[in-house]
Amino acid sequence: MGGDTLNEDKRIDMTRAILVTGGAGYVGSHTVAYLLENMGNDLEIVVVDNLINSYRKPGQKKPESLRIIEDMTGKTIHFYNCDIRDVQAMHRVFQNHLIECVIHFAALKAVGESVTKPLEYYQANVSGTCTLFEVMRDHGVHKLVYSSSCTVYGEPQRLPLDETHPTGAGLTNPYGRSKYFCEEIMKDLCASDKKWSVISLRYFNPVGAHPSGRIGEDPRGTPNNLMPYIAQVAVGRLEELQVFGSDYPTVDGTGVRDYVHVQDLAEGHAGALACFNKTEFTGFHAINLGTGTGYSVLQMVAAFEAASGKRVPWRVAARRAGDVAVNYADASLAARTLGWRARRTLADMCADTWRWQSTHPHGYAT
Numbered sequence: 462m463g464g465d466t467l468n469e470d471k472r473i474d475m476t477r478a479i480l481v482t483g484g485a486g487y488v489g490s491h492t493v494a495y496l497l498e499n500m501g502n503d504l505e506i507v508v509v510d511n512l513i514n515s516y517r518k519p520g521q522k523k524p525e526s527l528r529i530i531e532d533m534t535g536k537t538i539h540f541y542n543c544d545i546r547d548v549q550a551m552h553r554v555f556q557n558h559l560i561e562c563v564i565h566f567a568a569l570k571a572v573g574e575s576v577t578k579p580l581e582y583y584q585a586n587v588s589g590t591c592t593l594f595e596v597m598r599d600h601g602v603h604k605l606v607y608s609s610s611c612t613v614y615g616e617p618q619r620l621p622l623d624e625t626h627p628t629g630a631g632l633t634n635p636y637g638r639s640k641y642f643c644e645e646i647m648k649d650l651c652a653s654d655k656k657w658s659v660i661s662l663r664y665f666n667p668v669g670a671h672p673s674g675r676i677g678e679d680p681r682g683t684p685n686n687l688m689p690y691i692a693q694v695a696v697g698r699l700e701e702l703q704v705f706g707s708d709y710p711t712v713d714g715t716g717v718r719d720y721v722h723v724q725d726l727a728e729g730h731a732g733a734l735a736c737f738n739k740t741e742f743t744g745f746h747a748i749n750l751g752t753g754t755g756y757s758v759l760q761m762v763a764a765f766e767a768a769s770g771k772r773v774p775w776r777v778a779a780r781r782a783g784d785v786a787v788n789y790a791d792a793s794l795a796a797r798t799l800g801w802r803a804r805r806t807l808a809d810m811c812a813d814t815w816r817w818q819s820t821h822p823h824g825y826a827t
């Protein structure tokens with residue numbers, strides 16, 4: 462089955478489209494909102510999501526995040542409730558729309574769970590990604606923005622982390638390895654056929670929410686990551702934060718990370734899409750998306766208390782297995798190549814998270 466199954470006359474009438482896999486999720490939904498808010502009507506957004514980590518209200522056709530974005534923007538999102546591993550369903554998506562490029566967010570992302578369910582993670586993240594690439598190739602679509610992670614760098618050998626830092630060594634869990642494997646697969650793909658243009662965006666720590674407070678991060682169960690955990694303590698859903706380790710060689714002994722606003726990430730994806738018009742952007746390109754500044758756990762707590770006016774009780778607990786002490790980006794390649802720079806401050810990240818969390822104490826199901 463291939464792109465030639467599509468009638469040429471029908472193609473001419475079709476609007477150009479961007480396929481967003483996992484577009485109902487946290488980073489995906491903010492990127493979809495940003496694209497719809499900022500692009501013209503000559504481009505449509507198609508989302509494929511199997512809803513494994515996103516919420517749809519009973520009786521609704523679309524997930525809540527996308528329904529709200531449609532309401533915010535007055536634009537339609539074409540939504541397919543399907544798994545990226547479902548080859549036939551994916552072919553139908555490519556037949557129904559004139560897909561020009563793909564932003565590939567869909568993946569499982571809980572690090573702890575990946576240790577107990579490695580096959581599920583490799584199946585969804587690696588096998589699913591290969592299936593997507595096969596369908597793209599069959600339909601003559603070779604432009605891809607991939608959601609990678611700073612986790613591919615493993616334990617930092619030097620800081621800040623730039624894109625020449627080795628990847629793949631010392632990865633401590635199947636989730637991290639799945640992101641690394643996908644990058645290696647994309648390099649091989651680009652080497653095999655010069656038609657491919659792949660931009661692998663290595664996110665540092667995405668936090669924050671849309672400034673409207675209408676969409677945000679909605680983790681299922683108890684959050685694994687710091688910012689949603691702090692937010693749920695502040696809103697009274699959780700009692701206190703456990704600070705994983707206070708004896709790291711950092712400013713106050715707690716772990717330091719490069720937190721980046723999800724709206725800045727959304728702008729980074731738009732910047733990557735714009736690069737596909739430049740000839741030098743064929744082949745594989747890995748680009749960090751971070752601010753270049755690290756904050757400790759306790760600095761995050763203080764900033765969140767200031768933004769929310771709420772107390773965030775915390776106590777020190779043991780270090781979390783697999784954690785590194787300090788991690789932050791050299792984000793200069795993104796500035797040079799995408800013209801992208803993180804613009805939002807830590808205060809913005811906390812204020813926007815709080816606007817979302819305080820109005821949606823139980824996430825989209827509130």
Ligand code: NAD
Pocket residue numbers: 482483484485486487488489509510511512513514515543544545546565566567568569570585589608609610611664665666667
């Ligand atoms: P998320 O779980 O909120 O969003 C992922 C979406 O993909 C969900 O809506 C889920 O239902 C969907 N999905 C999962 N498997 C699927 C499948 N097989 N077929 C179709 N849909 C599927 O996660 P997120 O935080 O938005 O992350 C998006 C991407 O960014 C992921 O690839 C993740 O690995 C990567 N990433 C995230 C972070 C982070 O901290 N949030 C950091 C670095 C990289």
Ligand code: UD1
Pocket residue numbers: 572573610611612636637664665666667685686687688690702703704705706715716717718758781783784
């Ligand atoms: C997480 C992921 C990593 C991913 C990265 C970017 C885990 C184990 N790792 O790592 O794969 O690439 O996000 O999104 O999920 N902390 C606490 N208490 C908590 C939660 C976290 O003290 O309840 C601390 C951690 O020890 C760390 C910091 O807060 O120092 C940030 O933690 P987290 O938000 O989980 O991000 P990463 O550790 O960077």
